[in-house]
Amino acid sequence: xxxxxxxxxxxxAIVEGDEDKAVENAKAAMEAKxxxxxxxxxxxxxxxxxxxxxxxxGEVFLPELLMAANAFKSAMEILKPELEAQKMxxxxxxxxxxxxxxxxxxxxxxxxxxxxxxTKGFNVVDIGVDNDTLSIIQEAEKAQAxxxxxxxxxxxxxxxxxxFIEVLEEMNLREKYFVIVGGGPVTxxxxxxxKADGYGESAVEAPVLVKELIRKK
Amino acid sequence: MxxxxxxxxxxxxxxxxxxxxxxxxxxxPNTRKIVKEYNITYSPENPVAADDxxxxxxxxxxxxxxxxxxxxxxxxxxxxxxxxxxxxHALQNLPDGSYFGEGRDRNKFVSRRxxxxxxxxxxxxxxxxxxSEDIALAQVDGYGRVPxxxxxxxxxxxxxxxxxxIGGSPLEIHAASRAVQAGRKALTNAGHPGLPIMNxxxxxxxxxxxxxxxxxxxxxRPSDGWLIDFxxxxxxxxxxxxxxxxxxxxxxxxxxxxxxxxxxxxGGAAGTALVxxxxxxxxxxxxxxxYHLTCPVHFRYGCTTTRDSxxxxxxxxxxASRNINYPDIALGYAAAxxxxxxxxxxxxxxxxxxxxxGFGGVQTVHPAKAIIEDGVTPLEASFCAELAHRFAGKQAxxxxxxxxxxxxxxxxxxxxxxxxxxxxxxxNLKTEKPTEDYQKLYADVKDELISMGIx
Numbered sequence: 001x002x003x004x005x006x007x008x009x010x011x012x013a014i015v016e017g018d019e020d021k022a023v024e025n026a027k028a029a030m031e032a033k034x035x036x037x038x039x040x041x042x043x044x045x046x047x048x049x050x051x052x053x054x055x056x057x058g059e060v061f062l063p064e065l066l067m068a069a070n071a072f073k074s075a076m077e078i079l080k081p082e083l084e085a086q087k088m089x090x091x092x093x094x095x096x097x098x099x100x101x102x103x104x105x106x107x108x109x110x111x112x113x114x115x116x117x118x119t120k121g122f123n124v125v126d127i128g129v130d131n132d133t134l135s136i137i138q139e140a141e142k143a144q145a146x147x148x149x150x151x152x153x154x155x156x157x158x159x160x161x162x163x164f165i166e167v168l169e170e171m172n173l174r175e176k177y178f179v180i181v182g183g184g185p186v187t188x189x190x191x192x193x194x195k196a197d198g199y200g201e202s203a204v205e206a207p208v209l210v211k212e213l214i215r216k217k
Numbered sequence: 218m219x220x221x222x223x224x225x226x227x228x229x230x231x232x233x234x235x236x237x238x239x240x241x242x243x244x245x246p247n248t249r250k251i252v253k254e255y256n257i258t259y260s261p262e263n264p265v266a267a268d269d270x271x272x273x274x275x276x277x278x279x280x281x282x283x284x285x286x287x288x289x290x291x292x293x294x295x296x297x298x299x300x301x302x303x304x305x306h307a308l309q310n311l312p313d314g315s316y317f318g319e320g321r322d323r324n325k326f327v328s329r330r331x332x333x334x335x336x337x338x339x340x341x342x343x344x345x346x347x348x349s350e351d352i353a354l355a356q357v358d359g360y361g362r363v364p365x366x367x368x369x370x371x372x373x374x375x376x377x378x379x380x381x382x383i384g385g386s387p388l389e390i391h392a393a394s395r396a397v398q399a400g401r402k403a404l405t406n407a408g409h410p411g412l413p414i415m416n417x418x419x420x421x422x423x424x425x426x427x428x429x430x431x432x433x434x435x436x437x438r439p440s441d442g443w444l445i446d447f448x449x450x451x452x453x454x455x456x457x458x459x460x461x462x463x464x465x466x467x468x469x470x471x472x473x474x475x476x477x478x479x480x481x482x483x484g485g486a487a488g489t490a491l492v493x494x495x496x497x498x499x500x501x502x503x504x505x506x507x508y509h510l511t512c513p514v515h516f517r518y519g520c521t522t523t524r525d526s527x528x529x530x531x532x533x534x535x536x537a538s539r540n541i542n543y544p545d546i547a548l549g550y551a552a553a554x555x556x557x558x559x560x561x562x563x564x565x566x567x568x569x570x571x572x573x574x575g576f577g578g579v580q581t582v583h584p585a586k587a588i589i590e591d592g593v594t595p596l597e598a599s600f601c602a603e604l605a606h607r608f609a610g611k612q613a614x615x616x617x618x619x620x621x622x623x624x625x626x627x628x629x630x631x632x633x634x635x636x637x638x639x640x641x642x643x644x645n646l647k648t649e650k651p652t653e654d655y656q657k658l659y660a661d662v663k664d665e666l667i668s669m670g671i672x
Contacts, residue, residue, distance in 0.1 A: 058517065061480040063245040063488075070241060103384040103422070105291065105456070108449045108481050112516060155346055155375040156384035156392075156422040184519065185346075185588050202517045 003034055007043040010075065014047025015054075017067025019074050026078035036082040044072050044079075045121060052119035056204050062108075065115045072118075092123060094214040097145035099127035099136060100183075101160035106153035109183055112203040113149065120207040133164045140177060146214050147197075149206070152183040161186070162194040178213040182206075218307050221462055224503055227297040228290040228458075236452075239289045239296065240482055244451055247286045248488040251278050259486035264524050264620050265570050266532035267613035269539060276536040279494035280304055288447075288499060291454040299502065307502040311542045315470060315507040317368055317440055322411030324367050326508060326544045328577040331535060334610035337571075338578030339365040339602040340546050344419040345583060346590045347372035350395065352640055354403045355649055359595025361407025363581075365602035368442065370416035370580065371400030375590075384422040392420040393430030401436035415442030415472060415508075424459035431467070442470040445504055450482040450492050453503075461504055470507040473500025476548070479526055480516030486525040489513050493533045501543055509537075510580070512548040518631050519586040520552040522563040524624055530567075531574040531613070538575025546578040547571035549601075552630075554585035554637020555594050556655045559627045561662040565671055566623040568601050572608040573616040579605045584637060591639040596651045596659060607672055619671055 006029050013021035022044075029039040051068040054060045098114050100107060107129050114126045125143040127136065140148050150161050161181045168174045180198040181191050191199035198209045234242070251257075255278035257271065266272065280301060287296040314327035326338050342360040347353035353372045360369050374392040375382045382388040396419050404412050417437065418430040431437050443464045445457060464471050475496030477483055483492040493513060500506040512521045513529040521530065530547060537545055549567040553559035564582040571579045581601035585592045608616075627634075637643075643655040651659065666672045 058480075061484045061516070062478075062482055063249070063484045066241060066245065105454060106448070108478055112481065154384060154422045155373065156382050156389055156420075158375075159381040159383050162381070184586075187588055202519075204517060 003032065006032060006034065007039065007046070010039065010043030011047035011050060014044055014068050014071050014075070015050050017064055017071050019071045022071035022075040023078055026075040030078065030082055036079045036086065039079060040076070040083070044075055048072055048119045048121065052116065055116065055119070062112050062115065065119060069115055069118050093121045094146040094210065095123040095125060095143055096147045096149055096210055097125045097127060097136070097140045097143050098149040098151070099131045100129040100151045101157050101164065102130060102132045103160065104152045104154055104157040105129045109153065109203070110151040113151070113182065113200070113206045116203045116206055117210065122207070122210060133160065133167045136164060137168065137171065137173065145177060146217060147178045147180060147210050149180045149182070152186065155185045158185060158190065161196070165194050165196060180209060180213070218310065218502070219303060221458065221465060224297055225458070228293050228295055231287065231295040231298050233295050235294060236289065236291065243286050243296070244482055245484070247282060248483050248491055251282050251285070252487045252491055254278070257487040257491060259525060259528055261524055261528070263617055264527040264531070264624065265573060265613050265617040266528055266535055267617060269535070272532060272535035272539055275490055275494055275532060276540040278491055279498060279536070282491055283495050283498055286451060288503065289452045291448065291452055304498050304502055308498070308541055311501060313542055314544055317413040317415065317442060317470060319411035319438060319440055322409050322413070323440065326367070326577060328542045328544045329538060329575050331538050331575040332573065332610065332612055333575065336365070336606045336609050337576060338367045338544070338546065339363070339605055340368045340370060340415060340578050340580040341366040341598045341602055342370035342581065343583045343587060343593050344370050344373050344416050345587050345593045346375045348376070348590050350399050351646070352591055353396070353399045354406070355644070355646055356593065356595060356640060357400050357403030358407045359649060360598055361404045361409045361412060363595065363599050363602050365606050366409070366412060367578070368413045368415040369400065369404060371396055371414055371419050373419040382420070385425065389421060389423060389426040390429040393418045393426045394435045396420040397430050397435045397437055413441045417441055417443040424456045424463070427460045428463050431463070431469070439467065439469045442472045442508060444472045444474040444510060445506070446474045447496055447499065449476070449478050451495070465505065471504055472508045472510050473504040473506035474510045475500070476512060476514050478516050479513040479529060486529050490529045490532050493529060494536050497537050497541065497543055497545070501541070507544070509543055509545040510548050511545060512550070514550065518552055519588070520550045520563070522549065522551055522567050522627070523631060524628060527566060527570045527620060531570045534571060534574030534576045544577040546580050547576040548580045549582035550586050551582050551584050552586060552634035553627070554589060554592050554635060555597055556638045556643045556658060557635040558658070558662055559630055559634060560584050560597065560637060561600060561666070562623045562627045564597065564601050565604060565666060566620045568604045569608050569611070569616050569671070570620055572605055573611050573613045589636060589639065591641060592637065594640050594644045594651065596655065600659070604672065619669070622669055623671070
């Protein structure tokens with residue numbers, strides 16, 4: 001099969017969230033001796049860009065994003081050995097550690113932001129829900145995060161976002177990370193009050209916000 | 218009918234799966250397949266659904282969806298599985314309504330049929346955070362004086378002596394108790410001490426807060442209503458079930474509550490309608506609720522008044538109204554805030570769609586997505602309640618035309634809706650009346666709506 005056709009099929013499989021087809025085309029790419037980095041960038045990542053764009057326009061929703069991300073991960077497993085053998089690295093846009101704060105188990109908003117960031121090529125470390133401040137800091141250190149994204153859905157868990165920034169300051173780690181906040185009751189006013197570095201009203205805004213912050217680093 | 222202990226047995230012995238697998242292998246594929254199998258289709262040009270056959274298919278599809286998917290328990294990582302016979306049996310044994318409130322404020326809340334000329338139940342007020350007890354008292358006093366009010370939602374408190382309330386801490390227990398006491402006091406001041414409070418407990422975010430705030434010393438009665446939420450989507454946890462156990466054991470009215478995210482795990486409008494209908498059935502069976510409070514929340518705009526949200530609301534209301542006797546309240550979130558024209562357009566579209574779609578009740582629409590502290594006044598509540606009564610008996614086809622006219626006025630502003638004013642900026646705290654500016658805007662909007670044939 002021609003190179004262009006394989007890459008096109010790969011991108012299409014990602015957009016369709018078709019895990020089997022994504023794996024099949026990743027294998028075809030390796031059998032055809034395509035450059036693995038080019039396969040990632042012009043096949044897999046192209047598909048992720050396309051699905052991300054459709055999400056931004058409201059043409060697809062979270063299920064399509066999750067299925068695309070799942071297909072992407074499975075196809076990457078096929079390409080990874082060759083990338084490592086050739087000591088190639090995909091372009092790193094930055095690492096974002098994301099989770100909900102202590103006492104908050106609502107994950108859907110966080111999941112949407114996490115997946116949207118992944119589709120835009122960021123390395124996302126999702127630490128799930130109900131994380132206390134010190135655990136988040138430990139995880140951020142371990143992941144060498146550039147940005148820490150904190151979500152909450154309830155007014156009674158919002159103080160944990162404020163506490164997180166205060167503790168970062170107390171531990172002299174505030175300059176090390178950008179902290180962004182979001183979630184149902186969170187507003188720009190609140191983000192300003194607690195001195196967060198950024199706020200996004202919806203998941204669609206997250207990649208632009210994060211990209212802008214990392215650019216400043 | 219299985220009880221909570223039976224469901225706990227399933228929650229500790231059902232199929233074990235990690236949450237991601239539940240989402241990716243059960244929830245998402247089942248939603249997609251069943252939407253196709255039952256031909257559930259969204260038609261943007263008809264935001265107020267009027268297709269009975271679609272509504273009935275949706276209802277059948279929801280039963281099938283629950284049987285195939287089950288409901289996930291976050292704390293045990295197991296799926297609570299449900300049989301079709303159990304759902305059918307629960308539906309057949311539903312009472313024809315439930316009583317709420319005390320004395321002359323006591324009323325029976327029943328479900329309504331489509332095009333029903335009976336007035337819908339008016340659930341007045343919101344749980345939006347109030348910055349002080351004075352403001353909360355003034356707001357609830359105003360809600361209590363809305364003539365159509367059948368039940369009340371009271372504000373939440375998020376500060377105690379200027380300390381931010383932390384969930385799970387003693388501050389939460391204090392906030393829960395203070396909010397309840399303020400609500401009851403304000404209703405007494407308004408001359409309606411018997412009106413039921415039906416958003417309990419607004420200031421509690423943990424089961425501990427709910428249980429503590431429910432102590433009779435704070436003024437609550439079993440004839441009030443407690444909201445028990447599903448987690449989005451098709452999930453529960455021990456916090457939810459602990460609340461449920463307590464309210465069931467103390468005999469309070471349980472309001473099963475589901476706010477599926479339009480654009481979330483259920484996908485677009487059709488999938489969201491499917492999941493939203495399923496929650497009615499789970500509310501009856503798993504929660505053994507006496508009423509249901511529901512709406513879709515748009516994943517991007519955080520409101521209930523987008524075209525697709527209104528369609529979801531109307532088709533689900535139609536499906537429930539035609540197939541079950543479970544009193545339901547349509548809960549609404551507008552994108553725009555108080556003292557804006559956009560709020561009134563959104564609220565009118567929402568109330569009209571809900572009433573003609575057979576909802577037993579409507580809650581007065583929350584301004585500005587309910588996220589602005591003090592961002593609500595009794596004037597919005599009064600507007601919604603008045604319209605709810607006027608719209609009783611209207612037909613879906615006519616409503617569809619009017620809602621399309623209203624959508625034209627506001628849907629292009631969804632990206633940047635005006636947040637409006639806070640209570641203290643557009644209401645006089647001393648006289649408890651809207652400011653002159655607000656009264657003028659209100660009169661203008663009402664004239665405009667009359668000229669459109671809406672009121």
